[in-house]
Amino acid sequence: MDILFDQTGLHFLLRWVHFMAGITWIGMLYYFNFVQTPFFKSAEGPVKGAMTQHVVPVALWWFRWGAMFTFLSGLGLIELSRHMGNDFSGAYMTLILTGGLMGTLMWFNVWFIIWPAQKLVIASAQQTAGGGEAIPEAAARGAKAGMASRTNTLLSIPMLFFMGAASHFRDQLAPNLSTKPLDTPVLTYWIVTLAVILLIEANGLIGPGKPTQKALTSVSGTITAGFVVTAILFLIATNLL
Numbered sequence: 001m002d003i004l005f006d007q008t009g010l011h012f013l014l015r016w017v018h019f020m021a022g023i024t025w026i027g028m029l030y031y032f033n034f035v036q037t038p039f040f041k042s043a044e045g046p047v048k049g050a051m052t053q054h055v056v057p058v059a060l061w062w063f064r065w066g067a068m069f070t071f072l073s074g075l076g077l078i079e080l081s082r083h084m085g086n087d088f089s090g091a092y093m094t095l096i097l098t099g100g101l102m103g104t105l106m107w108f109n110v111w112f113i114i115w116p117a118q119k120l121v122i123a124s125a126q127q128t129a130g131g132g133e134a135i136p137e138a139a140a141r142g143a144k145a146g147m148a149s150r151t152n153t154l155l156s157i158p159m160l161f162f163m164g165a166a167s168h169f170r171d172q173l174a175p176n177l178s179t180k181p182l183d184t185p186v187l188t189y190w191i192v193t194l195a196v197i198l199l200i201e202a203n204g205l206i207g208p209g210k211p212t213q214k215a216l217t218s219v220s221g222t223i224t225a226g227f228v229v230t231a232i233l234f235l236i237a238t239n240l241l
Contacts (some may be wrong), residue, residue: 007080007084008136010080011077011080011084013079014076014077014080014164015073015077015079015124016071017069017073018070018073018074018077021066021067021069021070021073022030022066022070022162023066024062024066024069024072025063025066025067025110025215026156026160027066027225028059028062028063028066028151029063029152029153029156030061030153032059032063032149033153033219033222034148034219036047036051036056036059037146037149038219039051041071049125049128049129052122052125053122053125053126053129054122056118056121056122057122060115060118063110064110064111064114064115067106067107067110067111068105068107068111070103071103071104074100074103076102078097078114081093084218087228091166091173091241092166092167093166094171094189094241095162095165095166095169095184096162096163096166098162098193098237099158099159099160099161099162099163100232101193101194101197102155102156102158102159103159104199106152106155106156106159107196109148109149109151109152109201109205110152113144113145113148113205114145114148116141117141117142117144117145118142118145120135120137120138120141121138121141121142121145124138125139132200132209134150142148144205147204147205147213147216148205150204150216150217150222151201151203151204151205151216153158153223153226154198154200154204154216154222154226154229155197155201155229157223157226157228157229158226158227158230159228160232161230161233161234162233166191171232173234173237173238173241185240185241186240186241188240189236189237189241192236192240193233193236193237196232196236197233198232204216
């Protein structure tokens with residue numbers, strides 16, 4: 001049992017929690033985008049209202065707390081890695097932090113964009129079911145939450161790629177990075193990568209209704225955009241690291 005309580009054991013336990021929470025979070029994200037949203041588009045009013053009142057709140061509980069525990073365990077892994085002497089300018093940490101940056105934006109969207117809006121949507125559905133009027137701003141807030149959720153689905157594809165690439169492709173993506181300090185090529189990589197990721201985030205949060213959001217209005221478009229962004233970030237990494 002002692003093996004679980006030294007630094008190596010703690011690192012494993014945090015990673016285990018990170019995996020379980022991440023699977024829960026991304027699983028619920030895909031449920032919302034691939035199953036629930038298409039269903040709601042064709043659902044009748046009473047059925048949609050019942051789902052919004054009784055199913056959506058439970059799904060959102062697992063969704064947001066899966067996101068929170070993924071985020072917190074990820075922070076714990078980074079801090080523990082720092083104490084264990086891992087080089088943050090090395091290939092592994094650079095690629096992990098690239099995925100972590102996207103995961104952090106996704107966590108932000110869950111807790112500060114999607115969840116507050118969905119609370120309003122649920123309250124509006126409950127009010128309507130009780131014979132009252134719908135909350136006027138609920139529809140607009142729900143549309144904004146939907147666009148943030150689609151943005152998270154897009155970002156999840158390159159995020160998962162870079163999390164895996166840190167272990168499997170670090171020598172191919174950044175063969176010399178482990179011997180470099182945080183020099184100009186690495187800084188250039190971060191500037192360009194940050195710009196791409198923040199543009200995607202801004203596109204999802206400003207609006208909705210912009211022409212650049214067209215791909216996010218369908219499941220196939222969102223998935224395709226996710227793979228395109230993965231390819232772009234992959235090319236940035238291979239050319240700048």
